[in-house]
Amino acid sequence: MPTKPAANPRERRGSTGLSVFGLICVASMAALLPIAAKAGPMRVVSLNLCTDQLALALLPRERIAALSFLAADPGLSALSGQVGDIRLVQGMAEEVLPLAPDLVLAGTFTTRPTIALLRARGVPVLEVGLVQDFDGIRAQIRQVAVALDVPARGEAMIAEMDATLEAAKAPAGRADRLRALSLAPGAFTAGSGTLSDAVMRAAGLVNYAADKGLVGYGYLPVETVAADPPDLLIANADEGGHPSLNGQMLVHPALDRTVPPDARPRVSGKLWTCGGPFTADAVAKLAQARDGLLSARGK
Known part of the structure; x- marks a missing residue:
């Protein structure tokens, strides 16, 4: 009765080698995924004057898809000179959705219908409130910096602010x-x-x-x-x-x-x-x- 030829040991080793190589590739790709996931939002839209300025202070301009129209007002915005050619919006959903934002920054009183519609469409929204003191400023910078995946930049900003405050103290x-x-x-x-x-x-x-x-x-x-x-x-x-x-x-x-x-x-x-x-x-x-x-x- 015919018998099945014995498998070639070299073929077995080659097959195993390919399998191991494939597993290594998959593992390498899997290891890279968290790195990509940690890149942070790349198309940020801000709909509030206060979040406009935090976005400008924390992010490179290529990661800002749009700011509110108030960001460019030199009478209202401390960072109006940094806006340049960044797109400005009035805060309507029909302006924001085509920009395909991966994060929208807003104030707690920002255009509520727009925020509700964006959330209903699955757009991530971070709302921040008004601050009343410097502890609140520090907490808000950290909150937004973490959401933008730039925590180190946030801490550097806080350190610069604290140095200015320390220098401004009344002499003994x-x-x-x-x-x-x-x-x-x-x-x-x-x-x-x-x-x-x-x-x-x-x-x-x-x-x-x-x-x-x-x-x-x-x-x-x-x-x-x-x-x-x-x-x-x-x-x-x-x-x-x-x-x-x-x-x-x-x-x-x-x-x-x-x-x-x-x-x-x-x-x-x-x-x-x-x-x-x-x-x-x-x-x-x-x-x-x-x-x-x-x-x-x-x-």
């Missing part, structure tokens, strides 16, 4: 209860529990509005300010230069008489409208005004 022996007031058109101001309050405290100043009992945001009558003037007055007028009746309140004659020009530091509102590493620059500017005022008083 020069502490004083200098009161600072930030006024926007219409005498709108910020009391305790706000980012503006945190900026003033970081500069070693007392927030005038908080000292008057204001919590959150609100208004202070010009008469109150004129009768008990602050040491420093930050009048945040419209940087676009557009005149308004509300804006005229910032140059009220009563304020002109009680707060001299050298006690009116220029600190752009865009540095502390959103919390970011640039917010430390507002602290540095106030610290400079603080030192100038103390020197003038011989302290």
Whole structure:
């Protein structure tokens, strides 16, 4: 009875070698997959002024598919000069979906219908809230940096911010209860529990509005300010230069008489409208005004 020829040992070894080689290739490819997965989102869209600035600060521009139209407004965005030719959107879903984003950054109050539709279509969305202090800024930078897979860049930004804050501290022996007031058109101001309050405290100043009992945001009558003037007055007028009746309140004659020009530091509102590493620059500017005022008083 015919018998099946014995298998060639060389063929067996060759077959085994090919199988092992195949397994090595598969294993190598599998090992590379986590690396690719860790590349982070490559088509990021931001729909909020605050997340616009975080995206610009954290990402190379080739990974940003679009920003909100507010990102390019020099009166609102501290990083408007970095926008360049990045696409700008109004926040409508029909603008965003064709961009095929792999992550959308938004604020908790950003166009809610758009966010709902994007999520319904399976688009990943990261919402971030408003921050009220520098701990909040640090936490938010870390949150967004991790989502963008650039944690090291986030930590570097925090370190730079903290160095600026450290340099802005009042020198030992020069502490004083200098009161600072930030006024926007219409005498709108910020009391305790706000980012503006945190900026003033970081500069070693007392927030005038908080000292008057204001919590959150609100208004202070010009008469109150004129009768008990602050040491420093930050009048945040419209940087676009557009005149308004509300804006005229910032140059009220009563304020002109009680707060001299050298006690009116220029600190752009865009540095502390959103919390970011640039917010430390507002602290540095106030610290400079603080030192100038103390020197003038011989302290």
